[in-house]
Structures are given as structure tokens and as C-alpha cells.
Amino acid sequence: MESNEFYHEIIAVTNRHLCSRPFLEQIESVCRQRPRALVLRENDMEEEEYERLARLVLPICETFRVPCILHSFSDTAKRLHVDKIHLPLLKLQEQGKPGREFSVIGTSVHSVKEARRAEELGAAYVIAGHIFETGCKPGVPPRGLDFLEEVCGAVSIPVYAIGGMQLAGSCLKEIKERGAAGMCVMSGLMKG
Helix, strand or coil: CCCHHHHCCEEEECCHHHCCCCHHHHHHHHHHCCCCEEEECCCCCCHHHHHHHHHHHHHHHHHCCCCEEEECCHHHHHHCCCCEEECCHHHHHHHCCCCCCCCEEEEEECCHHHHHHHHHCCCCEEEEECCCCCCCCCCCCCCHHHHHHHHHHHCCCCEEEECCCCCCCCHHHHHHHCCCCEEEECHHHHCC
């Protein structure tokens, strides 16, 4: 087991379909490691169902003092008094610069141009990917470490790498050498 310092450079990204045990048990297990944050992604849910799930996940995150970042549903975040949101870039562009209701807005990017646009729109961080081969995107070639370095060099906000990130080995070291603030892990934390 790695130290909590290691996990503090990781943003956990949820996908309940990958869990081999009940989802909330997996969330608790992940939060015990004290990652930098947990993004409640679950992007196949309708808003009402997502809100019900968020109401169950938020107390777990609070117990372990792990910031919970809701995904896509700004209205749900406002209703639940969550001031951190991750929006697809298109939604961020539609909303324009963030208002005071969110202290943190992040987005995912797939090019240097998108990363610059996200920063202009007031994003606090970007998730860049996918960097390595991943089962989540079968048959889609990874963008690689050079791409990650270009994104990191193009913006002044933190960049987190996603896609094929491994908890074991030198993955975190490699991406940090390219300028990333840390990495986002889905499979490695949802299946663990």
C-alpha cells in the first residue's frame, strides 16, 4: 500500500460499472486512501438518479475529508451545496466564466487548443488524455507523454493526466516529469 502522500497526487474518478463490490463500499475504500479529490463521474445517469447517488457519496467523502467534485450537473451541485464541478468543455463554453457558486471548475481536454480555451474560461484545472492505452477507450490510440508535456507547457493551471494511469510502477513519476500536477485514476481504484 502506498503512502497517503502518494494518493494526494491522485484524483479518483468513479465508474460504478467497474466495481466488483458494492459501489459505496468501493467509494469508502478509495476515500480511506485520501486522494486529492474524487470526481463522481457516472456519466450514463440521468440527473435525478445522479443526484440520489451524490447524496450517498458526499457523506463518505466528508467523513474522510476528500473533496467531492460533481460531474456535469451544475444544478444538482447547487442544490447539494457542492462548490466543485467538472464540466465537459462544451458545457463550460456554454456557461461562460464561472460565477461565485463554484470555487472549483475543471474540465477534460484533448488538445493544447482546448486546454488554453479552458484556462481562458476560468477552469481551475484540466484533465488531459488519454495518455496511455486504456480499456476505457479500446482501439483509440493514446496521445502519449509528449502530448501531455505540450498541454502542461501551454497553460498555467494544474494539468492531471488520465488514461491508462497505473498505481504501481513509475507512472506518476513519468507524468510529473512532463509537468503534470498528478494523475486521474479510474480502473485502478474502482476495481481495487
